[in-house]
Amino acid sequence: FLSLIPPPTYNKVHESSISCHHLATEFPSEDILLVTASPVIKAVTNFKQVSKTLEEFDVEEQPSTMLEKRYPNIKVIESGVKQLKSQEHKIFTEDGKQCIYEKLCLCAGAKPKLIFEENPYVLGIRDTDSAQAFQNHLAKAERIAVVGNGGIALELVYEIEGCEVLWAIKDKAIGNTFFDAGAAEFLIPKLTAEKLETAIACKRTKYTTEGCEKEEGSVAAADKLGTALGPDWHEGLHLKGTKEFSHKVHIETLCEIKKIYLQQEFKQLQKTSLSFPKDSSDNQNLWPVYMELTNGKIYGCDFIVSATGVVPNVKPFLDGNNFTLGEDGGLKVDKHMHSSVADIYAAGDICTASWEPSPVWQQMRLWTQARQMGWYAAKCMVADFLGESIDMDFSFELFAHVTKFFNYKVVLLGKYNAQGLDLDHELMLRCTKGQEYVKVVMQNGRMMGAVLIGETDLEETFENLILNQMDLSAYGEDLLNPNVDIEDYFD
Numbered sequence: 001f002l003s004l005i006p007p008p009t010y011n012k013v014h015e016s017s018i019s020c021h022h023l024a025t026e027f028p029s030e031d032i033l034l035v036t037a038s039p040v041i042k043a044v045t046n047f048k049q050v051s052k053t054l055e056e057f058d059v060e061e062q063p064s065t066m067l068e069k070r071y072p073n074i075k076v077i078e079s080g081v082k083q084l085k086s087q088e089h090k091i092f093t094e095d096g097k098q099c100i101y102e103k104l105c106l107c108a109g110a111k112p113k114l115i116f117e118e119n120p121y122v123l124g125i126r127d128t129d130s131a132q133a134f135q136n137h138l139a140k141a142e143r144i145a146v147v148g149n150g151g152i153a154l155e156l157v158y159e160i161e162g163c164e165v166l167w168a169i170k171d172k173a174i175g176n177t178f179f180d181a182g183a184a185e186f187l188i189p190k191l192t193a194e195k196l197e198t199a200i201a202c203k204r205t206k207y208t209t210e211g212c213e214k215e216e217g218s219v220a221a222a223d224k225l226g227t228a229l230g231p232d233w234h235e236g237l238h239l240k241g242t243k244e245f246s247h248k249v250h251i252e253t254l255c256e257i258k259k260i261y262l263q264q265e266f267k268q269l270q271k272t273s274l275s276f277p278k279d280s281s282d283n284q285n286l287w288p289v290y291m292e293l294t295n296g297k298i299y300g301c302d303f304i305v306s307a308t309g310v311v312p313n314v315k316p317f318l319d320g321n322n323f324t325l326g327e328d329g330g331l332k333v334d335k336h337m338h339s340s341v342a343d344i345y346a347a348g349d350i351c352t353a354s355w356e357p358s359p360v361w362q363q364m365r366l367w368t369q370a371r372q373m374g375w376y377a378a379k380c381m382v383a384d385f386l387g388e389s390i391d392m393d394f395s396f397e398l399f400a401h402v403t404k405f406f407n408y409k410v411v412l413l414g415k416y417n418a419q420g421l422d423l424d425h426e427l428m429l430r431c432t433k434g435q436e437y438v439k440v441v442m443q444n445g446r447m448m449g450a451v452l453i454g455e456t457d458l459e460e461t462f463e464n465l466i467l468n469q470m471d472l473s474a475y476g477e478d479l480l481n482p483n484v485d486i487e488d489y490f491d
């Protein structure tokens with residue numbers, strides 16, 4: 001980046017179209033190289049700043065040529081990076097190219113952390129290809145198992161129709177990464193209700209369909225890593241099994257998968273499996289795969305979805321380079337998104353934020369944060385190059401995420417689950433069945449976090465209250481009293 005060496009030795013920034021936009025604008029006469037293993041780039045469209053820190057947007061797949069057309073100084077190399085030699089400031093791509101960089105930003109995302117990685121009947125969902133493969137296998141399935149209790153599992157169990165779903169979670173209540181047992185209780189009825197909402201028109205039309213049949217016989221997706229899916233990822237998919245019913249979900253709580261048996265092994269061991277709970281019509285006695293849970297129960301199914309989190313995709317960059325890694329395996333970055341290796345920055349799922357965070361911010365591997373980090377990393381690279389100082393971006397002052405679960409709008413602010421807070425914190429709740437669930441986390445009279453489910457219209461007010469740390473003790477429970485117009489007090 002910003003070198004005077006002529007092509008074919010380019011200046012470059014690896015990945016992240018978001019950082020590229022900014023760099024290309026700041027340095028129109030310099031070459032910016034985007035090296036990506038994916039044939040498409042993800043573009044943020046319909047961006048809406050909902051409040052100071054809350055953002056809403058769609059994610060659209062576009063051909064990389066779009067980026068090159070818009071910014072003539074961006075060149076896209078469509079090939080995976082297989083090696084980094086940081087001392088020589090060089091990267092090597094799978095198709096045999098080598099490029100010298102002056103500054104490099106690594107944005108290679110994360111990979112699904114699968115349980116039983118080598119098992120052909122255990123499937124992960126990360127990119128368009130793996131989502132498409134999942135859809136194809138679901139179309140032939142009568143029963144699947146979903147393991148995990150985070151974002152993907154929550155979305156899947158709600159979206160899947162015409163297929164029995166056995167959902168195995170480690171926790172007492174559903175959705176533990178995003179909310180508490182109270183919110184789970186509020187959402188559960190939606191799982192058993194018929195889906196009345198009509199499907200929203202597909203916003204994600206550019207799914208790669210080529211090669212979908214390549215995994216016949218087993219369900220594991222190819223190792224090739226595409227770009228992670230983003231908000232509304234399932235809207236372009238037809239998540240339907242072979243049966244005619246809507247939802248049929250059975251939740252096994254407080255358990256993990258102990259062992260997986262393929263059909264042959266299961267028969268030889270003469271084990272017995274349970275039928276789908278509360279289903280008298282369940283008469284299938286042989287399944288392609290069986291899972292034995294730590295609570296002793298065994299169920300058969302067509303395949304298992306492992307929605308069990310991600311691991312940062314650092315492998316191609318580690319060999320011979322002295323990166324410091326975080327506990328979660330990501331590249332540690334400082335408050336300027338700089339890694340521990342000279343001239344290398346990192347942003348998004350691949351990195352581990354290692355600065356002293358604001359008391360109401362935490363890292364989560366989300367699109368919202370990847371976008372903010374990519375943007376800020378580019379600003380830091382520019383500042384570094386120009387020798388200017390730069391302040392931490394405002395978006396890192398407060399954790400703010402808006403998403404949709406079970407067709408409810410869900411807003412998460414600050415320490416929404418009291419993460420890392422001392423035991424002296426208190427919770428305040430307001431809940432109207434089927435309509436809204438509002439929870440705030442208070443400490444020493446100050447608001448530290450909030451979960452807002454439904455159209456509560458409280459996000460902006462609560463965001464302000466968390467940011468300004470006003471002492472709210474005087475308001476007591478009126479803070480959540482629906483008859484008190486809280487916005488008038490504080491806006």
Ligand SMILES: Cc1cc2nc3c(=O)[nH]c(=O)nc-3n(C[C@H](O)[C@H](O)[C@H](O)COP(=O)(O)OP(=O)(O)OC[C@H]3O[C@@H](n4cnc5c(N)ncnc54)[C@H](O)[C@@H]3O)c2cc1C
Pocket residue numbers: 015016035036037038079080081082107108109110125126127151152225226227228229230231232233313316347348349350365366367368369370403
């Ligand atoms: C199913 C699903 C649904 C999600 N839904 C939401 C949501 O609703 N809201 C939300 O906020 N977040 C959501 N997320 C999380 C979000 O998608 C990620 O946090 C975000 O995409 C991370 O962005 P990134 O740029 O760091 O990584 P990615 O988007 O994964 O991009 C990494 C890029 O690096 C490329 N790459 C990888 N290795 C190499 C290499 N060696 N050489 C060259 N290129 C390489 C890949 O091809 C890819 O293009 C979801 C994730 C999944 C899997």
Ligand SMILES: NC(=O)C1=CN([C@@H]2O[C@H](COP(=O)(O)OP(=O)(O)OC[C@H]3O[C@@H](n4cnc5c(N)ncnc54)[C@H](O)[C@@H]3O)[C@@H](O)[C@H]2O)C=CC1
Pocket residue numbers: 115147148149150151152153155169170176177256257306307308309310364365366403404
């Ligand atoms: N709407 C949104 O904001 C969405 C966000 N995402 C993001 O995409 C990424 C991937 O999603 P997920 O895989 O759902 O990750 P996640 O981090 O959201 O959830 C992982 C879940 O798996 C559980 N788990 C981990 N190891 C396990 C094991 N061995 N056995 C059983 N359970 C285990 C964890 O307790 C946790 O409940 C995450 O970064 C997530 O935040 C995904 C979908 C929707």
